[in-house]
Amino acid sequence: QGRLVESGGGSVQAGGSLTLSCDGSEYTHTYACMAWFRQAPGKQREGLAGIDFSGGTPNYADSVKGRFTISRDGGQNTMYLQLNSLQPEDTAMYYCVADTWRRCGSTWWANEYNFVNWGQGTQVTVSS
Numbered sequence: 001q002g003r004l005v006e007s008g009g010g011s012v013q014a015g016g017s018l019t020l021s022c023d024g025s026e027y028t029h030t031y032a033c034m035a036w037f038r039q040a041p042g043k044q045r046e047g048l049a050g051i052d053f054s055g056g057t058p059n060y061a062d063s064v065k066g067r068f069t070i071s072r073d074g075g076q077n078t079m080y081l082q083l084n085s086l087q088p089e090d091t092a093m094y095y096c097v098a099d100t101w102r103r104c105g106s107t108w109w110a111n112e113y114n115f116v117n118w119g120q121g122t123q124v125t126v127s128s
Contacts (some may be wrong), residue, residue, distance in 0.1 A: 001117045002077075004025030004096045009122030019082045020122060022096030024077030033104035034072060034079045037112060038092035038124075045095075049081065050109025059106055086126045093121040 008020040011109045024031055033051035049070035051058040069082040079096060097115040108114060 001098070001100055004098055004117060004119035006094065006096045006119045006122040009094060009124045011125040011127065012086055014077060014087055014126055014128050016126070017082070017088050018086065018124060020081040020083065020094055020120060022079040024079070024096070024098055027077055029100065030075055031077050031098040032101050033099045033108045033109055034052030034077070034099050035104065035115070036081045037095045037097060038071060040092040041097070045112045051079065051106035052103050057103060057119065061110065079102050084123065088128050091124060091126050093123050095119055095121045
């Protein structure tokens with residue numbers, strides 16, 4: 001499996017927006033499932049959204065549904081996460097994950113233990 005490289009994190013005020021990117025182009029085939037997780041200090045990792053290789057209907061955690069939007073360059077290994085209406089509780093390290101053969105499914109993508117391929121993370125800090 002190839003490297004996953006996240007970018008786009010930063011510091012914003014509450015109500016602001018950011019767009020995170022995940023570059024998985026090092027892998028020469030198409031990842032079956034790509035997803036975003038985050039981890040805040042002292043908290044468990046949380047699955048945010050997952051999207052299949054087809055870029056079809058994605059799945060979201062309830063905590064971000066309606067505020068975050070996941071997308072993927074149609075069948076490519078570049079993935080994005082649009083973060084809107086950010087709140088201080090969204091402050092965390094955001095990670096990109098991918099699986100080479102298993103599709104995301106409705107809930108499979110949200111289990112961190114299903115993924116062995118993780119990026120290094122990009123920090124998002126939201127101030128009030």
